[in-house]
Structures are given as C-alpha cells and as structure tokens.
Amino acid sequence: MALKGLENNDLKLIIFGGKGGVGKTSCAIATALTLSENFKTLLISTDPAHSVSDCLEQHIGFGVRQVSGHENLSAIEIVADEALSEFKKEHESELKRLLETSTNLDNQDIDELLTLSIPGIDEVMSFKIIIDFIEKGEYDKYVVDTAPTGHALRLISSPALLDEWIKVAARMRWKYRYLITSFSGNYKQDDVDVFLLSLKRTVKRIEAILRDISRCEFIPVLIPEAMAIMETKRLLADLGLSGIVPRQIIINNIMVSEGCGFCHTRKVAQLPYLQEIRSTFNTANVAEVPMFAEEVKGLEALDALKSFLF
Ligand SMILES: Nc1ncnc2c1ncn2[C@@H]1O[C@H](COP(=O)(O)OP(=O)(O)OP(=O)(O)O)[C@@H](O)[C@H]1O
C-alpha cells in the first residue's frame, strides 16, 4: 500500500514523527520530492541534528534554499536557538517593558532573565516559523521532518505551552493595568498588549491548523520492532489528547530478502511485529517500505524510497 491523499489541494501541512532512527527524515524528504512534482513544496526540518542536508547531500541550513535539480522544492533547517534570538531581538522592547511594568526586577535582572532559556521555547519558535510560512502562502505543501518522538510531541503541544506563558504575562499585565486605571482613571493599550495579543493570535492559528484534518496530517513512521511499536502506541495516544488522529502510518525497514541465514532470521523475527502493527493500527492506511541493502542517501536512493511510498 502507498501513502494516500497527500495531493489533496486543501492539505498543506504534513508532519512526520516517530522513534529515533526509524526513517522519518528519509520518508519526509521522499514525500517532499514526490509532492514537488506537482506542487510548490517547502521541506522544513525542525530536528537540531539537521540530517536533511546529509540525506540530500546538499547544504541547506537556516535559510530557504532550492533543492538542486528540483525547481519546485525548497528546504530549510530551522535552528531554534537562532530563531529565538531573532525573536528576542525583534521584540526586545516589548519583553523588557513587560518585565519592567509587571515585576520589581531592575534592568540588570531583566537582562539576565532575557538571556535564560525557557523550556519548550525551541518548539514554540519552530512552530511559529512554520505557521508564518504557511500564512505567507508561498508554497502549496509544507513537509515537516521532526526529531525523535518527544520532540514531535513537544512541537504539537507548543501552542498550549505558549498559551500558558501568555496567560501568566497577561495576569502580570492585569495588575499593572489595574494600578494605572486606579491612579489615572484610564488605560490605553500599549506595545506590550499588542505584542501579547499577536502571540495569542499565533497560538490560535497553530491550534486551528493542527486540529484541521483537511489541512494538516501527522504521519507516524515505525519499524517492525517491539520498542518502536510501544513508542508509536504512546505517540498515538498523546496525539489523540491533542485531537490529532493519524490517517496513515509508514512501516519502514521490512526485511524482504531471504537470501542468507541472517536475512531469514530477521525476516521471521519481524513477522509477529508486522502482524501486531497491522492489527493495532488497522484503522489507518499502512504504507510498507522494505529495508534496502544500502542507506537512503542521495537523490537516487530517495527515488527508490519514493517508489514504495507512492
Ligand atoms: N528502508 C530503509 N532501508 C535502508 N536504510 C534505511 C531505510 N530507511 C532509512 N534508512 C537509513 O536509516 C538511517 C536512519 O534513517 P533516517 O535518518 O531517515 O531516520 P530518522 O527517523 O530521521 O532518524 P532520527 O531520529 O535520528 O532523526 C539512515 O542512515 C537512513 O539512510
């Protein structure tokens, strides 16, 4: 079976997730290459390991770059740290004013606080970049490669995290606003309020697309092994909590060759796991990919993978 429905015009965002090393990057790139035959496609890596460059054998980096030989395909590897410093630089005055007006911190404390990293902020920044791309609407399809499971889940839950942060900031602001209103009688919306409202809109935009099954699809990738199956079950349960139900999954690294004793043993060992996967995820379309003799590296190897996925 092959992947289905990715050509639907409404479908914009396709996210690949799964345990470490199961083939997310390979499948994301093969999908982006295939879609780019008919759609203007942007491949986005949110994985700090940035294996997209390695797999394509072309440097991509934190800037949109056309994939050589593929006019309709561009790629970017998001560097969350850099995205965060750009965001802080762009909104430095609002962030500082928020802290000045809502806390007793002095300037030095505020500067120190702004240099600290906030847990989960990486994923928030990555998703903000993705949503900004989607809203600019330059591409028809956005294919996202994520780092292993925990990261994909943090990415998905990033709007909720950002929302919590905004709520705390809004509560801090509310006290400030109350004071101003008590002393001067009126309060006018300032840059900080505008900034918080725009962040709130970002959260709403991300949540709206993630929960819209016509616009967004999450594709788990797994291999026929016990740990990958367990991790995928947990992934699906957690995705379900965010209202995301994958329509299809990819089983990668299926042993097909029986040519040697080792291959035969591996193939037999995979059989019960394949059966378990097919029965456990029986509501989803299942795309099956064999284990190739060589790694999936370079455009030729990706072509072979494409032929199994599509
Ligand atoms: N079907 C396959 N047959 C043979 N090798 C494969 C297959 N699929 C992927 N590989 C190879 O397995 C390795 C891991 O694949 P890939 O990088 O796509 O996984 P990943 O899930 O993105 O890993 P990570 O969690 O580290 O990001 C790579 O060397 C890739 O070339």
Ligand SMILES: [Mg+2]
């Ligand atoms: Mg990867």
